[in-house]
Amino acid sequence: MAQLMAxxxxxxxxYLNSLSYRSAFMLVLKRxxxxxxxxxxxxxxxxxFFVIVIxxxxxxxxxxxxxxxxxxxxxxxxxxxxxxLLSLDRLFKSDYNDGSLEQMLLSPxxxxxxxxxxxxxxxxLTGLPLIFIAPLLAVLLHLNEHSYGALMLTLxxxxxxLSLIGAIGVALTVxxxxxxxxxxxxxxxxxxxxxxxxxxxxxxxxxxxxxxxQLAIIAAxxxxxxxxxxxxxxxxxxxxTN
Amino acid sequence: xWKWLHPYANPETTYHLTGRLIPWFxxxxxxxxxxxxxxxxxxxxxxxxxxxxxxxxYIHVPTAxxxxxxxxxxxxxxxxxxxxxxxxxxxxxxxxxxxxAVFTFVSLVTGAAWGKPMWGTWWIWDARLTSQLILLFLxxxxxxxxxxxxxxxxxxxxxxxxxxxxxxxxxxIKYSVEWWNTLHQGATVSKMGKPSMTIDMLWPFIFCYxxxxxxxxxxxxxxxxxxxxxxxxxxxxxxxxxxxxxxx
Numbered sequence: 448m449a450q451l452m453a454x455x456x457x458x459x460x461x462y463l464n465s466l467s468y469r470s471a472f473m474l475v476l477k478r479x480x481x482x483x484x485x486x487x488x489x490x491x492x493x494x495x496f497f498v499i500v501i502x503x504x505x506x507x508x509x510x511x512x513x514x515x516x517x518x519x520x521x522x523x524x525x526x527x528x529x530x531x532l533l534s535l536d537r538l539f540k541s542d543y544n545d546g547s548l549e550q551m552l553l554s555p556x557x558x559x560x561x562x563x564x565x566x567x568x569x570x571x572l573t574g575l576p577l578i579f580i581a582p583l584l585a586v587l588l589h590l591n592e593h594s595y596g597a598l599m600l601t602l603x604x605x606x607x608x609l610s611l612i613g614a615i616g617v618a619l620t621v622x623x624x625x626x627x628x629x630x631x632x633x634x635x636x637x638x639x640x641x642x643x644x645x646x647x648x649x650x651x652x653x654x655x656x657x658x659x660x661q662l663a664i665i666a667a668x669x670x671x672x673x674x675x676x677x678x679x680x681x682x683x684x685x686x687x688t689n
Numbered sequence: 690x691w692k693w694l695h696p697y698a699n700p701e702t703t704y705h706l707t708g709r710l711i712p713w714f715x716x717x718x719x720x721x722x723x724x725x726x727x728x729x730x731x732x733x734x735x736x737x738x739x740x741x742x743x744x745x746x747y748i749h750v751p752t753a754x755x756x757x758x759x760x761x762x763x764x765x766x767x768x769x770x771x772x773x774x775x776x777x778x779x780x781x782x783x784x785x786x787x788x789x790a791v792f793t794f795v796s797l798v799t800g801a802a803w804g805k806p807m808w809g810t811w812w813i814w815d816a817r818l819t820s821q822l823i824l825l826f827l828x829x830x831x832x833x834x835x836x837x838x839x840x841x842x843x844x845x846x847x848x849x850x851x852x853x854x855x856x857x858x859x860x861x862i863k864y865s866v867e868w869w870n871t872l873h874q875g876a877t878v879s880k881m882g883k884p885s886m887t888i889d890m891l892w893p894f895i896f897c898y899x900x901x902x903x904x905x906x907x908x909x910x911x912x913x914x915x916x917x918x919x920x921x922x923x924x925x926x927x928x929x930x931x932x933x934x935x936x937x
Contacts, residue, residue, distance in 0.1 A: 612854075615851075619834060619847045619850060620834075620837070622843075623837045623838065626837070629833055629834065632829065632830050632833050633830045633833070633834060635826075636826040636827055636830065636855075636858075636862070637855070637862075639823060640858070640861050640862055640865040643868070643869040644865060644868075647868075647869060675857070679850055679853070679854055683847065686847050686850065687847070
């Protein structure tokens with residue numbers, strides 16, 4: 448693998464052509480992870496942003512424990528949306544700039560598989576760390592003790608949706624010079640259902656009510672975006688690379 | 690039907706067709722809206738509970754329902770453009786987006802103006818209001834994406850994908866927002882039940898509604914024509930047209 452990475456991209460792609468779907472998926476996944484681990488800032492900065500945004504809320508609202516525990520689910524989820532949004536740019540931008548994205552589109556593999564691999568890598572690097580760090584921040588916000596399970600589960604099911612939907616927006620704006628603000632305008636409205644169901648699941652959990660209904664809907668959103676979003680991403684990438 | 694339709698895939702033919710249709714549609718719009726609005730605002734009976742402020746209904750309801758319709762129309766145009774690669778479908782989607790945004794905005798403003806005397810507040814986080822606000826954001830996103838690309842063809846394709854993603858999301862957003870509202874149950878404001886309309890309220894409403902529909906058609910035609918011109922500005926027929934009309 449390390450040798451493969453050291454080779455020029457072109458050889459890499461030729462090698463890719465002779466692969467099965469599964470190994471093509473794994474290759475792109477490993478490549479993205481390797482690149483990301485060489486630029487650790489890219490992984491750390493969105494997490495730092497997440498922590499800092501959450502720190503700002505108690506400062507702005509006041510330290511009353513009741514208020515904070517009431518709004519904690521919303522704050523954590525909104526911060527998760529924003530930090531995902533910040534990190535989305537990395538998904539296709541550098542590949543677009545150095546031309547390897549175009550090579551991927553030219554490869555005989557369905558773009559669906561390659562795109563899914565890139566999105567999975569993005570989620571592993573941004574969504575997964577959020578799930579580990581969120582309980583810690585929930586302690587700072589005095590989240591109701593019954594809610595931790597719901598918080599973790601909604602993040603586990605919800606953050607992949609954020610990466611998948613976000614990928615559509617990035618794919619649409621990757622060719623545009625100043626796509627950053629535009630990206631948030633395109634993507635944030637589409638994040639609303641996830642936000643609503645996730646926070647209401649956490650709220651129900653805090654009142655000791657069952658939250659499986661909300662969780663089931665988030666799961667349904669996850670699977671439908673998992674199956675549909677890569678198609679939208681592929682066609683958007685074709686438009687962007689033209 | 691294709692045989693009948695296919696000449697209109699040619700921008701020039703469609704440009705002239707819409708040019709011929711615009712006057713008829715505008716006369717119809719002016720007539721319907723004049724009759725409808727005067728009837729609605731001056732002669733139709735006032736609501737027994739809400740008095741005269743109820744009359745904003747005649748503008749609010751058509752704009753609100755039609756804004757959703759415009760989004761669906763835009764999505765159909767986007768689908769046609771993606772599936773059959775019809776360039777004019779792109780142009781019509783581009784023509785529709787700002788109209789939809791304005792209609793959504795008007796419905797929000799009239800809703801706020803109606804809400805103030807009825808509910809005592811300009812804005813509540815009611816499910817319908819919230820989903821209408823989100824619809825406005827979706828429209829603005831599509832317009833922003835249109836403007837972000839230099840190349841109109843690329844802009845149309847990109848905005849088309851976004852529109853289709855949005856149209857899948859609209860029902861999800863709508864139901865999630867409704868669910869969110871019933872769960873949170875904030876300030877409970879008695880929701881406006883649909884007033885069962887008497888016939889002398891229904892007729893002016895129908896006139897207004899049809900008037901707004903044709904208003905959309907007229908504005909779409911006008912914007913569609915200018916979209917066609919700007920997309921085909923290098924074609925000989927546009928140059929001839931400019932030369933012919935430049936003398937006037």
